[in-house]
Amino acid sequence: MSGHTVPADISDHMLDLDEDEDLEVFSKNTTLADGGPMPNSPGSMVNQYQLEEDHQDVETKDIFVTVDNPESHITAIETFIMYRVVTKTSRSQFDSSEYEVHRRYQDFVWLRSRLEENYPTLIVHPLPEKFVMKGMVERFSDDFIETRRKALHRFLNKLCEHPVLSYSQHFKAFLTAHDLGPHKKQGPGFLSRMGETMRAVAISVRGLRNKPEEFTVMQEYIDDFSTKICSVDKVTQRVIKEQKEYMDELKQYSPSYFQWAELEAELAEPLQGVGNCIERCSKETEDQIHHLSEVLLPTLHEYVLCADTLKAVMRRRDNIQAEYEVKNEALVSRRVEQEGLQEEVEDLAGRLEQANSALKGDWTLWKNVLRTDLKSAFASAADRNVDYYEKCLAVWESFLLSQRGECVEQKDWEHAS
Numbered sequence: 001m002s003g004h005t006v007p008a009d010i011s012d013h014m015l016d017l018d019e020d021e022d023l024e025v026f027s028k029n030t031t032l033a034d035g036g037p038m039p040n041s042p043g044s045m046v047n048q049y050q051l052e053e054d055h056q057d058v059e060t061k062d063i064f065v066t067v068d069n070p071e072s073h074i075t076a077i078e079t080f081i082m083y084r085v086v087t088k089t090s091r092s093q094f095d096s097s098e099y100e101v102h103r104r105y106q107d108f109v110w111l112r113s114r115l116e117e118n119y120p121t122l123i124v125h126p127l128p129e130k131f132v133m134k135g136m137v138e139r140f141s142d143d144f145i146e147t148r149r150k151a152l153h154r155f156l157n158k159l160c161e162h163p164v165l166s167y168s169q170h171f172k173a174f175l176t177a178h179d180l181g182p183h184k185k186q187g188p189g190f191l192s193r194m195g196e197t198m199r200a201v202a203i204s205v206r207g208l209r210n211k212p213e214e215f216t217v218m219q220e221y222i223d224d225f226s227t228k229i230c231s232v233d234k235v236t237q238r239v240i241k242e243q244k245e246y247m248d249e250l251k252q253y254s255p256s257y258f259q260w261a262e263l264e265a266e267l268a269e270p271l272q273g274v275g276n277c278i279e280r281c282s283k284e285t286e287d288q289i290h291h292l293s294e295v296l297l298p299t300l301h302e303y304v305l306c307a308d309t310l311k312a313v314m315r316r317r318d319n320i321q322a323e324y325e326v327k328n329e330a331l332v333s334r335r336v337e338q339e340g341l342q343e344e345v346e347d348l349a350g351r352l353e354q355a356n357s358a359l360k361g362d363w364t365l366w367k368n369v370l371r372t373d374l375k376s377a378f379a380s381a382a383d384r385n386v387d388y389y390e391k392c393l394a395v396w397e398s399f400l401l402s403q404r405g406e407c408v409e410q411k412d413w414e415h416a417s
Contacts, residue, residue, distance in 0.1 A: 061160065061161065062089060062090045062091055063087065063088075063089040063090075063091060063160045063166060064087070064088045064089070064157075064160065065085060065086070065087050065088075065153075065156040065157055065160055065175065066085070066086045066087075066153065067083050067084070067085055067149055067152045067153035067156060068083070068084055068086070068149065068153075069083065069084040070082070070083050070145050070146075070148075070149050071083075071084075071102075073104075080104050080105070080106075081104065081105065081145060081148075082102045082103065082104050083102065083103055083104070083149060083152060084100065084101075084102055085099075085100070085101050085102070085103050085156070085174075085175065086098070086099070086100050087099040087100075087175045087176070093167070093172065094172070094176065095176075096176075099175055099176045101174075101175065101176065101177065101178055103174070103180075105127075105148070105152075107174065107180055108127055108152055108155065109127065110174075110180065110184055111170060111171065111174045112124055112127055112155075114168075114170040115159075115165055115168060115170060115171070116312075118168065118170070119164065119165065119168075119358070120313070120316040120317075120320070120355070121313055121316060121317045121320070121355040121356075121358045121359040121362070122162075122164060122165060122313070122358055122359070122362045123306075123309060123310060123313055123362050123363070123365075123366045124159075124165065124309065125154075125155050125158035125159065125306070125309075126155070126302070126305035126306055126308070126309050127151070127152070127155055128147070128148050128151035128152065128155075129305065147298075150298070151298075151302070154302070156175075158369075159171055161369075162365070163365070164358075164362075170183070207322070208318055208321055208322055208325065209325050210325075211318070211321065212356070214360075215314070215317065215318075215356075215359075218314065218359075218363065219314055222307065222310045222311055222314060223311075225307055225310075226304075226307035226308075226310075226311070229300065229303050229304050229307060230304055230307070232300055233297070233300040233301055233304050236292065236296060236297050236300055237297065239292070240289055240292050240293055240297065243285060243288065243289050243292075244289055246285060247282055247285040247286055247289065250278055250279075250281060250282035250285060251282050253278050254275045254276075254278040254279040254282065255275070256275075257271045257272065257274045257275030257278065258271075258272060258275045261275065269406075270403055273399045273402065273403070274399070276399075277395045277396055277399050280391075280392075280395050281392045281395065284388050284391050284392055285388075287388070288384060288385075288388045291380075291381070291384045292381060292384075295377055295380050295381065296377050296378070296380070296381045299373055299374065299376075299377040300377070302373075303370065303373070303374070306370075310366075313359065317355050317356070317359055320348070320351055320352055320355050321352055323348060324345070324348040324349060324351075324352050327341060327344050327345050327348055328345050328348075331345050
């Protein structure tokens with residue numbers, strides 16, 4: 001069976017945080033090795049930086065979609081997962097305010113391909129990658145199914161937030177039709193798609209005569225962004241891997257002190273204290289790894305895939321311009337066919353203008369979404385790092401204070417004697 005995963009994208013100016021913001025102080029419900037309360041810590045940066053875009057989305061959003069309840073289906077020739085898609089909306093274009101349908105991954109692929117065909121220069125959010133599980137008794141693991149479900153849920157909600165794509169008839173059919181078969185038959189045939197592909201290849205070989213500067217800058221940004229986000233994604237995966245190894249070492253390290261304490265009666269208490277500290281740090285490291293894996297890494301990888309989507313959108317825009325240039329040159333050289341070509345040129349000129357306008361508008365929208373997603377992910381990761389190291393520091397400080405107190409008491413006793 002096929003499986004899938006998700007992508008991600010970055011900007012040079014995405015983290016525009018105000019360093020002068022005051023951080024409120026709150027008390028964490030955590031105890032130290034000696035049972036005492038954890039010291040106060042700076043407030044969560046995620047809670048502090050409330051983005052205006054979040055408030056605007058809540059106020060204006062009129063369609064809500066949930067992907068849940070994955071179920072395995074087995075036929076004579078294949079095994080696949082069906083997901084429940086629940087839609088709640090107040091839009092007048094829908095006949096009802098709530099729908100429930102079931103979709104498999106291939107249905108999501110169909111939806112995305114139709115959106116790209118109808119809106120070639122709009123940035124359609126990527127789907128999770130296709131993935132084949134080999135050498136396993138179960139066709140899909142629970143973790144894989146849940147990861148894909150989250151990615152598909154995010155894909156549909158990105159479409160809901162889009163001012164153009166959310167009004168697509170294909171999107172409406174996907175959310176409301178119990179049987180997508182009739183809708184799938186309405187798409188372009190194989191020969192038509194093959195013709196478009198061959199035409200795009202011919203145009204790409206020819207190249208563009210005069211690409212607008214703003215789209216050249218856009219292309220350079222996409223290429224640079226793709227390199228950077230892939231690098232950040234790989235480094236984050238390596239950090240998580242190394243922290244997992246560190247956590248495993250801590251788990252093997254703490255029992256040594258507990259065993260040592262059983263052999264040294266006079267040192268039993270401090271040795272057990274060290275063991276407890278290491279054990280707690282191991283737990284905090286495990287929580288840190290889980291947070292990075294569940295929050296930061298999925299966002300980064302999502303925008304890695306977005307980089308490929310942007311490249312495809314730019315190629316389609318270039319193809320439209322190249323076709324316009326070809327027809328325009330033919331119009332100049334073949335005066336005899338001027339009347340017929342003029343109509344095609346005007347149509348392509350209109351398409352080019354529309355494509356440019358659509359891409360520029362959607363580019364701004366995408367940059368805002370990028371800034372929101374990555375600001376939230378990085379702020380959350382930074383806040384979790386602060387919390388993580390504060391907890392570990394407090395654990396060790398508490399242990400040192402307890403040991404110093406015992407030393408003072410012993411000296412007082414010796415002095416008194």
